[in-house]
Amino acid sequence: MSATPTSQRAPRRATITDVAREAGTGKTSISRYLNGEMSVLSPELRARIEAAIERLDYQPNQMARGLKRGRNRLIGMLLADLTNPYTVEVLQGVEAACHALGLMPLICHAANEVEMERRYLQLLTTYRVEGVIVNALGVREESLRPVGGGSIPAVLVDRSVEGLVADIVGLDNRAAAELGTRHLLDGGFRDIWFVVQPFEQVSSRRLREAAFRDTMRAHAGAHADAHAGAVQGHTLVLNLADAVQTEHSLAELDRAVDAPGEPGAANRLASTNGNAARVAVFAANAPVALRLALHFKARYGAAWQTRVALLSIDDPEWAELTGITTIRQPTYDIGYRAVEFLHERIEGVQTTARDCLLPGELIVRASTGGRPNG
Amino acid sequence: MSATPTSQRAPRRATITDVAREAGTGKTSISRYLNGEMSVLSPELRARIEAAIERLDYQPNQMARGLKRGRNRLIGMLLADLTNPYTVEVLQGVEAACHALGLMPLICHAANEVEMERRYLQLLTTYRVEGVIVNALGVREESLRPVGGGSIPAVLVDRSVEGLVADIVGLDNRAAAELGTRHLLDGGFRDIWFVVQPFEQVSSRRLREAAFRDTMRAHAGAHADAHAGAVQGHTLVLNLADAVQTEHSLAELDRAVDAPGEPGAANRLASTNGNAARVAVFAANAPVALRLALHFKARYGAAWQTRVALLSIDDPEWAELTGITTIRQPTYDIGYRAVEFLHERIEGVQTTARDCLLPGELIVRASTGGRPNG
DNA sequence: TTGTAAGCGTTATCAT
DNA sequence: ATGATAACGCTTACAA
Secondary structure, eight states: OOOOOOOOOOOOOOOHHHHHHHHTSOHHHHHHHHTTOGGGSOHHHHHHHHHHHHHHTOOOOHHHHHHHHSOOOEEEEEESOTTSHHHHHHHHHHHHHHHHHTOEEEEEEOTTOHHHHHHHHHHHHHTTOSEEEEOOOOSOOGGGHHIIIIISOEEEESOOOTTOOOEEEEEOHHHHHHHHHHHHHHTTOOEEEEEESOOSSOHHHHHHHHHHHHHHHHHHHHTTTTSSSOOEEEEEEOOTTOHHHHHHHHHHHHHHHHSTTOTTGGGGGGOSSGGGGSEEEEESSHHHHHHHHHHHHHHHOTTGGGTEEEEEESOOHHHHHHTOEEEEOOHHHHHHHHHHHHHHHHTTOOOSOOEEEEOOEEEOOGGGSSSOOO | OOOOOOOOOOOOOOOHHHHHHHHTSOHHHHHHHHTTOGGGSOHHHHHHHHHHHHHHTOOOOHHHHHHHHSOOOEEEEEESOTTSHHHHHHHHHHHHHHHHHTOEEEEEEOTTOHHHHHHHHHHHHHTTOSEEEEOOOOSOOGGGHHIIIIISOEEEESOOOTTOOOEEEEEOHHHHHHHHHHHHHHTTOOEEEEEESOOSSOHHHHHHHHHHHHHHHHHHHHTTTTSSSOOEEEEEEOOTTOHHHHHHHHHHHHHHHHSTTOTTGGGGGGOSSGGGGSEEEEESSHHHHHHHHHHHHHHHOTTGGGTEEEEEESOOHHHHHHTOEEEEOOHHHHHHHHHHHHHHHHTTOOOSOOEEEEOOEEEOOGGGSSSOOO
C-alpha cells in the first residue's frame, strides 16, 4: 500500500442555470428540453441548448428534480438475507422490472438482524422512496407498521407479516411442499423427516410445514389398509442461528437415520425398491439443505447419500453437483411481479391486498432415485 | 390472486414547516434541533419541538437536506456479478463499513452487462452520490472515465481498469495463485491445468494466470535435474459466456484427464503417491470451479474426484460439501477497506492511487490429498 | 416560442 | 436564544 500526495480538485458540476447562461436563454427552456417538450422549442434554440449541455457535460440533479416533483423514482428493496441464493435470484427479477419501469431500487440488506431491518426501513422512508418491496425477517415488527399503515405502498415477498396487510408475491408453498412430499411417497420412502428453521414467525415456513403434515396424513388415510405399517412423517426444527440447538436437532435426526423406521421396521422388506430402508429428509429451504448435507457428509462420509435421501425446496447451484432433487422456485418471476405490483400501487391503483402465488418446479435428481449414487 | 377496491389515501408527510407551526416557532429552531445544536435551544423550546415532532411523526427529508448541504451521504456500489458468492461477501463488508460511517450504499448490479454498467454509473452520477466503489466488468470502458477523471471519488474492487487511476483493494492475486500452485506441486501433481475465464481484460485474472506460470517455471528450473520428466503447466481459457467455446475448452481438458501427463508418462511411476497419475485443475475462481465440477461429474460420474484434483480460488459454500481445496479471499475485509478508502477520499484526503492487497488463505480439503474421496 | 417568478424542504446567514 | 430570509437545482404556472 503506497500513498503520496497529488493535486486535483473536483470541479463543481454544472447546474441548469449554468446551462441556461451558456446557451444564452432561460432555465425554463432548458427544463423543457430535458423533459422532451421539443414541440415548444425552436430548432435553433434546441441546438444551442444541446451544444451547451454537451460542452458543460451537464447532468440534471435527480435529487432536486425529486424534491420539486414530489417523486424520485426510487423504491426500496429490503432483503432479509443476501447469502441465501433465493434472495439474489429474486433480486435479478426486481432489477429487470425496475429497469423496464424506470425505477431505481435502493437495495438494503438486513442480514437477518431485526435492528437492521428497522434502521433501513427508517432510512428508506427518510429518502422518500415511492414504495418498498419487503422480504421481511418475519418477526412481528412494530417498525413495519408505517409500511402497512398506508403511509407508503408496499409489496411483501415470500413472507407475510403478522398484522400487516399488503400485496404479497411468492411461492405457492402449500403446493410445493405437497409436490415434494408426494414425490418422496411415490418413491417408496416410508420414513420422512421435514426439516425447517423455526417457523412460527415465518409464514412461508409455516405453510410448507403444514402442507407436509397434511399430505402425510392424507396419504396415511388413503393407504391405511393397503400397507401393514403406515408411513412416518416427522417435523424437525433446525435453528441455524443457534449452534447448540442445531447440534441437538441433528443428533435426533442421526438416530432416525441410524435406525430407519424403527417402530415398524418389519414391513420394510415388503417394499418394491431400496428406498423403504433409507430415511428421506425434506429440507424446507436451501440453507437448511446445505447444513444437512454438510452434516451427513461429516458423519457418513462421501457416500452419505446411500444412507439418506435429501430433497429440498430451492435449487442452489450445488444441488446439480451433488445430485439432489429440488423444488425450484420461480424466483425471477417473483421479483418481477413484486415490482409490477408495487408500480401499480404507486400509480394509484387501489385494491385490497393481493396474493400472487407462483408454482414451484420439481427437479428430480439422483438423491431420490432408487439407486442412490455415492 | 384477488383484488377488490378499498379506500385510503396516503397523507402527505409532515415537513419542517409543519413542525415549526405545530411547535409555535420558526423553521430555524427545528433545523437546529435536528442537527443536535442543543446548546442554543432553551429546554422549554426543545421540549415543544420534541413533542411536535412526535405528534406529527416527522422525519426530515434527506433529499432536501442533500440538496441544500451539497452532500447526501449516498455512495454507489457497482457490482459486476451478484451471482458470484464473492460479490455478496464483499457486499457484507461494504454494508458494515457504511453503517459505521453513516453512509448509505446504492447497490447497482450490472449483471455482466457493459450497457448496464454504463447506465448505472450514469444514474449514480445523476443522484449525486459522493463516491463510488466499482467492481468493474473490466472492459476498457469510456463510461468509467468520469470516475477516474477526478470528477467523483472512486475505489476499485478486485479489478483495476485500464487507463483509470484510482485506489484499488482486493486479493493479493500473485501470492494467492502462487500459494495454490505450490500446494499442488508439493502434493506431487505433475500435470497441472490453470483454468480461467478470458483474462486479457480483467486484471485479477491476468495476475493469477501470470503468477501460475511464473511459479511453474520457477519450479521447473529448480528441479530440472532432480526429476527426469519436468512438471507440466497449462493454461486453459474457459469462456463461460459462450457455450460453444466452453464445450471446446472442456473437451481439450478431457483429453488431458483421460491420458494424464501424456508426453512424459514414463516418469509417473517414480512418484511417491498417486497424485502424479491424476491431473490437477486449478480454477481461477468459483464460477469456473463450479462449471468444471459439473462437467467432471457428468463425464466421470460421482467418483470424478478420483480422476481429477480440483483446486479453486474463492471458497463457495459447496466447496466444503464437495471436499475441494480452496484459497479463501478476505472478502469481508476487502469490502470494508474499500469503503474506508472511499470515505477518506470523500473527506478530502489527497493521495495518489493506493493499492491494498489482502492475502488469501489456503483451505486444504480432500480434493488435493493423496487418497481422493468419491 | 420564450422567459419570470414562485415554490419543493432543507440549511446557512444574519439580524434581533 | 430565536427567527426571518435567502439560497440549493429544479419544475411549473403564468406572462409576454
